[in-house]
Amino acid sequence: MLSSQAPDYVKVKNWSRVTQLLEKAGYKKHWLQIESATHNINERIKKTTELPRMKSTPTQDWGEAVDASFFYGRTRELTQLKKWILQEQVRLVVLLGMGGIGKTTLSVKFAEEVKDNFDYIIWRSLRFSPSSEVFFQQVLEIVSPQTRINTQSLSNSISHIVDCLRSSRCLIVLDHVDSILYSALSYKTENYSGILTSNSTTMGNLNIDLPQIQYLRGYEAFGEFIQGLGESQHQSCLLLTSREKPQEIAALEGDSLPTRSLKLTGLNEVQCAYILKSKGFSTVSEKESDLIMECYGGNPLFIKLEEYCYSGII
Secondary structure, X not given: OOOOOOOXXXXXXXXXXXXXXXXXXXXXXXHHHHHHHHHHHHHHHHHHHHHHHHHOOOEEEOOOOOOOOOOOOOHHHHHHHHHHHHHOOOOEEEEEOOOOOOHHHHHHHHHHHHHHHOXXXXXXXXXXXXXXXXXXXXXXXXXXXXXXXXXXXXXXXXXXXXHHHHHOOXXXXXXXXXXXXXXXXXXXXXXXXXXXXXXXHHHHOOOOOOOEEEEXXXXXXXXXXXXXXHHOOXXXXXXXXXXXXXXXXXXXXXXXXXXXXXXXXXXXXXHHXXXXXXXXXXXXXXXXXXXXXXXXXXXXXXXXXXXXXXHHHO
């Protein structure tokens, strides 16, 4: 290779001169081409390794989620939810409690704190009862935008969504599920009154049909969806908030099963006092704060409304 530069032999005393000798021999151009080709290959490899990270970028659709920046207490409940959903891989959870107890705010706060653990965050309220078709169409557009929705039946859409929740980790929150539920009573009021006045022996011999929590007409698909996510294996989670427990939850839940329910109770004295101070009642004494908490059972919404009837209670 270097014979044109040295007829007999080449004795290299300084290896740094090898590049100069190669350039004199006419190899400079080819060397640059090799270097350029190597650079292109490295760029291609770099882009290939970046693709998975680009695909895993979380998609978050918060819908009608409320502002959870003013959050009071619920540390124990947040810790419990994180343990169930992040560590134990629980697939179906319902937050239960009376109106105003803080189910909605807790669901938003939880979703905000764990959003980096999911590929998709979808938060929806059923308070104004959107149709089943509209809801499942929206969810399918988020988790599988390439799907032709117009050709999908409702059952097929639900099946397709469940399949997507197997391949991707998704947190879906459905707030105010009780808006699409009702209690079906199969006995008359006078019969129920008679049951209440009966002694224990008589009640033990009675065959009573208890009230059944059912879905409003046209919303039965939500029951199919809830049951499907509770029974099938997947890596996602469906979080519900409701005043009433859907019958699918009652049938599937258990302490060691992937379906759980968490009942919220009232806030404690310290948390209630913090709410009152944030509403402007900075001069409320500890005794007055305790009285308000007892009066409203620690219900955050009722305590926030205390400014309208504060003088009548204390």
